[in-house]
Amino acid sequence: MTRGGAILVFDEDSAILSLLEEYFENLDYETQVAHSAEGALEILRTQSISVAVIGIRTNQTQDMDVIKRLVKIDPDLKIILISGYPTIDSTICAMRYGVFDFIIKPFRLEQLEQIVKSAYRQPCFNMRIKQLEKIVAELESAVST
Numbered sequence: 001m002t003r004g005g006a007i008l009v010f011d012e013d014s015a016i017l018s019l020l021e022e023y024f025e026n027l028d029y030e031t032q033v034a035h036s037a038e039g040a041l042e043i044l045r046t047q048s049i050s051v052a053v054i055g056i057r058t059n060q061t062q063d064m065d066v067i068k069r070l071v072k073i074d075p076d077l078k079i080i081l082i083s084g085y086p087t088i089d090s091t092i093c094a095m096r097y098g099v100f101d102f103i104i105k106p107f108r109l110e111q112l113e114q115i116v117k118s119a120y121r122q123p124c125f126n127m128r129i130k131q132l133e134k135i136v137a138e139l140e141s142a143v144s145t
Helices: 014-026 039-046 060-073 088-097 107-120 125-144
Strands: 005-010 029-034 049-058 078-083 099-106
Touching: 005 014, 005 039, 014 029, 014 049, 014 107, 029 039, 039 049, 039 060, 049 060, 049 107, 060 078, 060 088, 078 088, 078 107, 088 099, 099 107
Parallel strands: 005 029, 005 049, 049 078, 078 099
Antiparallel strands: none
């Protein structure tokens, strides 16, 4: 078991992907790497991932579709987007989908590391809400019987 947690890294730029994979593995994260959107989706379907670092391009519609699909698989996933070509529209759209943070290339690896650490520290409110809903349902069931 790694100390850092499980992280998904997806970028179509193989140099960035290799750099991030090596960096996060050296920080003791269990790093899962995807070379395509479908690969990222498959990893998320089959493994327990808490944070995803996703490189986006200039095709906002396609990129946001991937984000929507990731969130549909795991609404609690903390997504950090990386872009070399950010636009106001892509940033607003990403935030609407619940993206945890957005970082602009070029960036310092230490900056990205701090954002990832923040994502792990943020309490998972969705999980707590689900737990409370379950308790309420159990109480309602007990009261009605």
